[in-house]
Amino acid sequence: MLKAWIYRTSLKQRIWVSFAALTVLCIAVTGLCAYGIAARAMERNSTNLNRSVLVQSVNVLDQKLKQIIVASSTMMLSETYKQAMRDISAHNTERFFANFSLMQGPFTQAQLTENSIDSMLITTPDGDFYPTGGLRRTGVSFLETSLYERIRNNPESNWVESHPDELFAGGRQVISLLLQPLTENYVPDVFLAVNVNEDILEDAVSGGASLGSAQFLLINKAGASVFGDENRPAWSRSPDFLDKLREEAGGNFEYSAAGAGPMLISYAESRFAGDWLLVSYQSKKELLQPVRSIQWLVLAIMAVCIGMALLVAKYLSNLLLGPLLKLHKTMARVEQEDLSARFQSPFQDEIGEAGRKFNQMLDRIGELIVEVKETENEKRKAEIKALQAQIDPHFLYNTLNTIFWKCEMDEYEDAKEMVISLSALFRLGLNNGREITTLGQELEHVRQYLNLQQQCYEGLFDYTITSPPELQTLPVLKILLQPLVENSILHGLKEKRRGGLIRIAALEEEGKLLIRVSDNGAGVDADRLNARLKESGGSGGYALSNICSRLQLYYGREASLSFRSEPFVETEATLSIPMEGGMQHESIHQDMHR
Numbered sequence: 001m002l003k004a005w006i007y008r009t010s011l012k013q014r015i016w017v018s019f020a021a022l023t024v025l026c027i028a029v030t031g032l033c034a035y036g037i038a039a040r041a042m043e044r045n046s047t048n049l050n051r052s053v054l055v056q057s058v059n060v061l062d063q064k065l066k067q068i069i070v071a072s073s074t075m076m077l078s079e080t081y082k083q084a085m086r087d088i089s090a091h092n093t094e095r096f097f098a099n100f101s102l103m104q105g106p107f108t109q110a111q112l113t114e115n116s117i118d119s120m121l122i123t124t125p126d127g128d129f130y131p132t133g134g135l136r137r138t139g140v141s142f143l144e145t146s147l148y149e150r151i152r153n154n155p156e157s158n159w160v161e162s163h164p165d166e167l168f169a170g171g172r173q174v175i176s177l178l179l180q181p182l183t184e185n186y187v188p189d190v191f192l193a194v195n196v197n198e199d200i201l202e203d204a205v206s207g208g209a210s211l212g213s214a215q216f217l218l219i220n221k222a223g224a225s226v227f228g229d230e231n232r233p234a235w236s237r238s239p240d241f242l243d244k245l246r247e248e249a250g251g252n253f254e255y256s257a258a259g260a261g262p263m264l265i266s267y268a269e270s271r272f273a274g275d276w277l278l279v280s281y282q283s284k285k286e287l288l289q290p291v292r293s294i295q296w297l298v299l300a301i302m303a304v305c306i307g308m309a310l311l312v313a314k315y316l317s318n319l320l321l322g323p324l325l326k327l328h329k330t331m332a333r334v335e336q337e338d339l340s341a342r343f344q345s346p347f348q349d350e351i352g353e354a355g356r357k358f359n360q361m362l363d364r365i366g367e368l369i370v371e372v373k374e375t376e377n378e379k380r381k382a383e384i385k386a387l388q389a390q391i392d393p394h395f396l397y398n399t400l401n402t403i404f405w406k407c408e409m410d411e412y413e414d415a416k417e418m419v420i421s422l423s424a425l426f427r428l429g430l431n432n433g434r435e436i437t438t439l440g441q442e443l444e445h446v447r448q449y450l451n452l453q454q455q456c457y458e459g460l461f462d463y464t465i466t467s468p469p470e471l472q473t474l475p476v477l478k479i480l481l482q483p484l485v486e487n488s489i490l491h492g493l494k495e496k497r498r499g500g501l502i503r504i505a506a507l508e509e510e511g512k513l514l515i516r517v518s519d520n521g522a523g524v525d526a527d528r529l530n531a532r533l534k535e536s537g538g539s540g541g542y543a544l545s546n547i548c549s550r551l552q553l554y555y556g557r558e559a560s561l562s563f564r565s566e567p568f569v570e571t572e573a574t575l576s577i578p579m580e581g582g583m584q585h586e587s588i589h590q591d592m593h594r
Contacts, residue, residue, distance in 0.1 A: 015321075019313040023305045031298030039288050043264065046287050047252055050214045051266050054280045057205055057216060058268045064116065064204045065159075065272035068177060071114040072194050075106040076181050085183040088124045088190065096127050107131035116200040119168045121193045122181065135169040142167065147193055151178045159273040161226045162198050173198045175226065202227045205278070214266070214282040220275045221246055235260060236279070245277055254284065261285050323351040327358065339366055402456040414455050421448045421455075431478050439506060439513070440472035446481040446504065453489050461493055461500030461519075471506055474513060476577060477554055483543035484517040484573045492521025492571055508579065512558075515575040523567035530562055551577070 009017075075081060084099035103122075108131065111117045122129040123142035130136055142148055145166040150157065160176040174195040181192045205218060205227075218226040223242045225232055235241060235257035244253060250268040257263045262284040270276040323345045333341035339362060343355035403422070406415040428445040431437045437445075443465055450463045485502060493500040503518045533548050544561065551559040558578040565571040 015317045016310055016313040019316075020306050020309040023309040024302055027298060027302045027305055031294065031301075035294045035298070038294060042288060043284070046214075046282065047264055047266065050264070050280045050282060051252060053214070054216075054266045054268055054278060057280075058270060058278050061201075061205050061218070061273075061276075061278060062271050064201060065270065067114045068117060068194060068196060069272060071110040071117060072120075072177065072179060072192060073182075074113065075110040075120075076179075076192065078106045078109075080106055081181075082183075084122075084129065085181070085187060085190070086185070088126050089183065089185045089187045091126060093126050100127075100129055103129045104131060108133075116196050116204075117194055118172065118174055118197045119165070119195045121167050121195075122190070123193070124187065124190050130167075137167060137169055140166055142191065142193065143189075147176055147178060148191070151180075151191065155180075157275050159276065161220060161224050162228045165195055167193060167195065173228065175201060198227060214264075214280040217279045217281065219277055219279065221277060222275075226276060233257070233260065233281075235263075236281070245279065255281075323349070323355070327351060327355050330355070330358070334362065402452065406455070418452050418455050421451045424448045425452070429479055435478060436475050437478040438472065439467065439474045439476050439515075442476055442478060442481060443467055443472075443504065443506070445479070446485055449482050449485060450502065453485075457489065457493075459498045460496065461489065461502055463502040463504070465504045467506035468508075471508060471513065474579060476513070477550055480547060480550075480575060481515065481517060483547055484575075487543065487573075488517065488519040488521060488571070492519045492523065495522050511579055513575075513577045513579050515577070516572055517575075518570050518572040520568060520570060523565040523569075523571045524563060526563040526565040526571075533561060547575075551575075 080099070080102045084103060087095045087099055107120055107129075110120065111131065111133075119134040120130060121136075121142065128136070128142065146163070147160060147166065150160055158178050160178060162173050162175055164171045165174045175198050177192075177194040177196065179192040179194070181190055183190065205216065217232060217236060219236070220226065221242075223237060235255075238258070241255060241257075244255065244265075245267055252264070252266040255263045255265050260283065264282045264284055264287065265279065266281075267277050267279040270278065326345060327343050330341050330343045342359050342362070345352045345355055403415055403418050406412075406418060425445060425448045428437070428441055428448065431441070447465055454461070454463075481504065485504070488502050489500075493502075499520075501520050504515070506513065506515045508514070529544075533544065548561050551561060555578055558576075560576045562574050562576070563572065564574075
């Protein structure tokens with residue numbers, strides 16, 4: 001479509017468009033490159049900053065988790081704890097309450113060491129130990145809680161994400177650390193559960209994360225949130241996102257979030273909670289929002305430059321194309337058949353020289369038109385007369401020879417009928433000296449010829465002639481069909497003793513007059529004959545070559561003679577004549593004979 005538009009537009013418009021397009025292209029490339037460089041630099045700097053903040057936040061988180069683990073381990077190293085475990089191992093239940101009272105000191109010390117510890121519970125086969133500062137839900141056994149289920153199914157996962165406290169009253173959201181306490185002698189079913197205040201731990205992580213512009217999310221490798229799901233985006237739960245997080249222990253990548261667009265992701269794994277990942281995410285669209293001002297600046301510059309380019313292009317086109325437009329107007333006058341038009345220009349440049357050559361060409365064309373008209377008229381009359389003279393003696397010789405033999409055999413009645421047919425044949429063939437006849441007269445001419453040949457070859461063939469009445473008055477060249485019928489009799493039916501059939505049919509098809517002459521004779525090599533008729537200077541026989549020559553001279557390349565053949569079934573010659581061309585040439589030839 002662009003190519004077709006370019007062909008239809010003027011040179012002036014193409015100069016305008018080309019100049020403006022070149023200006024826009026240069027500015028657009030510059031603007032896009034500037035935008036791309038700025039966007040990549042901002043993206044790279046933001047990623048590095050977020051990565052640095054992420055590492056800092058992970059370190060803060062790990063420091064907090066480490067303090068919780070150290071406070072819990074310190075408690076388990078105390079002599080009071082060891083004595084309680086020895087009594088539990090010996091099933092000395094009499095000392096349970098004494099040990100319970102003594103354990104309040106280590107519990108208090110651990111909670112004072114790390115303020116994020118909300119409550120603690122040591123569960124044993126003989127009873128539970130916990131600080132009295134919290135109200136224990138005595139009706140809930142540790143072995144019946146989800147915490148026990150978690151440590152039994154996954155002993156290596158010590159940290160349990162945000163959940164309602166199942167061990168102590170209040171139902172606060174806590175994060176739990178599950179440990180199997182150290183003992184001198186192995187004691188089964190002894191566990192330490194440390195409930196950490198979720199808000200304190202989340203504030204510690206958020207404090208480090210607030211230094212950056214990204215948002216943070218703490219999840220485990222299964223995809224569950226550590227601090228709850230209130231502010232978590234839905235796309236962060238998709239399986240493909242979680243699979244990318246599991247590929248390595250840390251890193252960064254770009255993720256196309258459904259409904260949120262591309263996101264820049266950085267993540268790192270906690271050293272003290274190996275199942276936890278701290279993830280930072282930032283919308284790439286929001287990150288690059290400041291850079292979009294460059295786009296608007298480029299668009300504004302492009303608009304101004306396009307206006308200036310169009311004005312300059314208009315001035316240059318008027319200056320450069322003035323002589324060319326004048327030459328174009330001169331050519332337009334010549335196109336309207338005003339051969340007196342001439343180009344005039346004071347410029348001595350290439351366009352001026354082309355205009356002067358154009359004037360010389362017009363002078364020469366005027367001379368040649370006069371010469372060609374005179375030459376072509378004489379040539380056409382001479383060629384048609386010569387071809388007509390070549391055809392007339394050919395079929396006249398064959399006819400007179402037949403009549404002579406009829407007289408020799410005393411078949412005077414037949415000879416009389418043949419003379420009458422021959423007279424009609426001559427009358428139609430001469431056509432008052434005109435080369436153009438009507439289709440009806442041409443079919444009557446060939447009918448008289450067939451009547452003569454039936455007298456010559458009795459019982460050899462029958463014939464049919466069909467034509468719609470509305471085609472009878474169409475103008476055609478005379479004596480086109482008689483040579484074709486003659487070939488059918490002399491060459492097609494010569495090997496048959498009887499039963500021959502010649503059909504002549506005229507019809508209109510796609511604006512052309514088709515006349516088909518067919519027989520059921522021996523046939524011809526149609527492909528070879530068609531090729532020879534099309535070759536320059538070739539011939540398919542004396543009569544056929546003359547028919548082709550007359551058709552080409554009179555109708556041009558739109559007229560043709562072609563053959564198809566199936567031996568002893570049907571051999572057909574088809575004349576194709578343009579109907580409008582015949583009408584025009586008829587008036588020409590009638591004028592020539594007046």
